[in-house]
Amino acid sequence: MGERIIELRDIKKSYGQVYALGGVNLSVDRGEVVGLIGDNGAGKSTLIKILSGVVKPTSGDILVRGKPVTGWSAARSRDAGIETVFQDRALAVQQTIVRNIFMGRELSGFLGWLKVNKEIEEASRLMREIGFTSKVFTPHSIVGQLSGGERQGVAIARAIYKQAELIILDEPTTALSLTETAKVFHFVRQVRASGRSILFIGHNIHHVFDIADRFVVLDRGKVALTADRSEVKSADDLINFMEEIAHPGGLPGLHETGGAEQRA
Amino acid sequence: MSKAMEPDLQTPLGRASGPTESGKQWSHPSDHWLRGFVLDNRAALGTLAVFIVMMAIFMIANPTVFTTWYLYSSVLTTLPVALFVVVPLVFVVTCGEIDLSFPATMGFASWAFAIVVQAGYDPFLGIAAALLTGTLLGFLVGSLVVYGGLSSLIATLGMNFLLRGLIQIINEGKSTALTSLADSSAYAIFSGQLWGIPVQIFWAIAFVVFSALLYNRHRFGAQVKVVGDNPDSAKQMGIDVQRVRVKVFVFTGIGAAIAGTFSVMINFTWWPTAGDGYLLPVLASVFVGGTPTWGGIGTVVGGAIGAVTVSFIQTGVVAAGLSGFYVQFFNGLIIILSLLGHKWNQARYR
Numbered sequence: 001m002g003e004r005i006i007e008l009r010d011i012k013k014s015y016g017q018v019y020a021l022g023g024v025n026l027s028v029d030r031g032e033v034v035g036l037i038g039d040n041g042a043g044k045s046t047l048i049k050i051l052s053g054v055v056k057p058t059s060g061d062i063l064v065r066g067k068p069v070t071g072w073s074a075a076r077s078r079d080a081g082i083e084t085v086f087q088d089r090a091l092a093v094q095q096t097i098v099r100n101i102f103m104g105r106e107l108s109g110f111l112g113w114l115k116v117n118k119e120i121e122e123a124s125r126l127m128r129e130i131g132f133t134s135k136v137f138t139p140h141s142i143v144g145q146l147s148g149g150e151r152q153g154v155a156i157a158r159a160i161y162k163q164a165e166l167i168i169l170d171e172p173t174t175a176l177s178l179t180e181t182a183k184v185f186h187f188v189r190q191v192r193a194s195g196r197s198i199l200f201i202g203h204n205i206h207h208v209f210d211i212a213d214r215f216v217v218l219d220r221g222k223v224a225l226t227a228d229r230s231e232v233k234s235a236d237d238l239i240n241f242m243e244e245i246a247h248p249g250g251l252p253g254l255h256e257t258g259g260a261e262q263r264a
Numbered sequence: 265m266s267k268a269m270e271p272d273l274q275t276p277l278g279r280a281s282g283p284t285e286s287g288k289q290w291s292h293p294s295d296h297w298l299r300g301f302v303l304d305n306r307a308a309l310g311t312l313a314v315f316i317v318m319m320a321i322f323m324i325a326n327p328t329v330f331t332t333w334y335l336y337s338s339v340l341t342t343l344p345v346a347l348f349v350v351v352p353l354v355f356v357v358t359c360g361e362i363d364l365s366f367p368a369t370m371g372f373a374s375w376a377f378a379i380v381v382q383a384g385y386d387p388f389l390g391i392a393a394a395l396l397t398g399t400l401l402g403f404l405v406g407s408l409v410v411y412g413g414l415s416s417l418i419a420t421l422g423m424n425f426l427l428r429g430l431i432q433i434i435n436e437g438k439s440t441a442l443t444s445l446a447d448s449s450a451y452a453i454f455s456g457q458l459w460g461i462p463v464q465i466f467w468a469i470a471f472v473v474f475s476a477l478l479y480n481r482h483r484f485g486a487q488v489k490v491v492g493d494n495p496d497s498a499k500q501m502g503i504d505v506q507r508v509r510v511k512v513f514v515f516t517g518i519g520a521a522i523a524g525t526f527s528v529m530i531n532f533t534w535w536p537t538a539g540d541g542y543l544l545p546v547l548a549s550v551f552v553g554g555t556p557t558w559g560g561i562g563t564v565v566g567g568a569i570g571a572v573t574v575s576f577i578q579t580g581v582v583a584a585g586l587s588g589f590y591v592q593f594f595n596g597l598i599i600i601l602s603l604l605g606h607k608w609n610q611a612r613y614r
Contacts, residue, residue: 114482
């Protein structure tokens with residue numbers, strides 16, 4: 001594997017007394033697709049927010065290309081070549097497609113005046129690249145008029161604009177149709193083929209298994225498993241492993257009738 | 265999961281509808297310039313329609329009065345003062361905030377102007393002092409709201425009372441006459457006449473044009489809209505949301521300083537109440553102009569037309585031969601009709 005794009009060392013995050021992350025180590029190398037899996041509440045979202053700079057960790061180190069960073073923030077994360085497609089897509093729905101693609105990264109020249117024509121040109125190119133084939137919409141279309149898949153397209157177009165080295169996709173296939181899901185998968189392969197990296201977060205283990213080179217399973221704020229593609233034979237292996245860590249000693253309830261009364 | 269449910273991994277992006285469409289896909293009916301212009305400016309054009317209908321009714325009621333220049337000249341003298349605060353308030357409302365402290369900032373900044381001029385310094389220095397005061401007060405109010413995490417509605421209302429109270433305490437209600445202003449070059453430049461037209465209106469128009477560009481063609485305007493639309497998304501995309509919010513309050517402070525200075529120059533006198541009468545008409549102008557209350561979108565030009573509309577209500581009612589008792593009724597009528605019109609005109613996307 002190539003250069004290490006980003007590395008998290010012993011990242012902890014607590015909200016008051018509650019630990020969302022209790023010492024997580026995670027790294028992504030150039031050109032690899034890492035699949036991050038975990039149950040609800042495992043800490044996936046918190047981990048993504050730390051990587052994208054939206055949330056600051058309570059303790060731990062973040063290393064970008066081997067160098068520790070200070071003053072980590074959303075702007076710093078994007079400057080470091082990390083783009084995130086958030087689960088909520090982070091769009092401003094009353095604004096145009098152009099304004100959303102260049103949100104926080106407006107193309108401006110002298111004294112901050114926008115390069116309007118350049119922005120429209122680039123937006124058109126990006127939307128074509130992402131397969132935005134509907135003829136009804138222009139770069140001036142309001143994002144609120146778009147469907148869920150089309151909004152996802154805008155979020156992805158924004159992420160690929162700056163040739164990011166690492167693209168984080170947080171549950172990118174949730175609430176998407178099968179063709180839209182296929183487009184996202186194709187996009188992931190395109191990015192990997194171009195030598196860049198992806199961190200793919202999904203609750204659908206089949207989806208993650210199909211696409212990732214390496215799997216990281218998160219469980220209750222800790223990394224429970226890191227495995228290369230070659231070490232995992234099938235998606236069922238991963239599912240079994242997750243069931244095992246969720247319910248050690250097999251699924252409860254099958255031969256434990258009356259357990260509820262005993263606990264109460 | 266059955267095989268049929270598996271996503272089709274082989275379909276490349278953008279080829280689903282065939283390659284022949286790729287060249288044409290961005291041509292859209294709104295590419296026609298007139299339709300695009302109407303779609304982009306529907307709120308401002310709606311406000312303009314309200315204004316034209318209102319003026320038509322006034323003119324039909326009493327055609328002769330509306331041919332006299334004096335009527336327009338008086339509006340053109342006071343309207344610029346309102347424009348200098350209406351326009352920054354469009355930014356504030358777009359950003360999802362409100363600023364009710366601008367009347368006191370007008371009073372405070374013009375007080376600084378009055379002090380400098382009365383002390384015998386050049387009025388240009390007084391303008392600089394007013395601008396500095398307005399900037400600082402805008403920063404103070406903005407920081408209080410943003411970093412203090414206060415509701416801008418209540419906090420700015422409080423600051424309006426507090427600052428006005430300070431002015432009253434220190435001046436004990438006494439005004440300052442600035443007779444030396446009349447001979448100054450600053451007065452000729454900012455408050456004289458050009459071809460018989462009050463020169464203030466040219467400065468105000470320049471300010472509106474500059475601000476409209478700032479709103480639509482500058483990074484600041486783009487970030488104001490995004491922050492007002494969805495502050496969480498803006499933050500996730502690395503925008504310093506708090507800083508953008510403080511900036512819109514600073515912008516209002518600067519606008520209020522200019523407005524306050526202009527109002528003093530019209531009267532050659534600074535009153536401790538300077539700016540007080542502008543609170544409600546200015547707020548009404550912003551919303552009559554088509555900027556919605558929920559943030560994210562707005563129109564600077566619409567706000568300016570809204571200010572023109574509101575300024576003409578009082579003059580128009582009286583000139584049309586109705587008694588002054590009708591003024592408030594018409595103010596309310598125009599506000600309500602405009603809001604209904606904008607609601608029908610603008611869809612809200614969520």
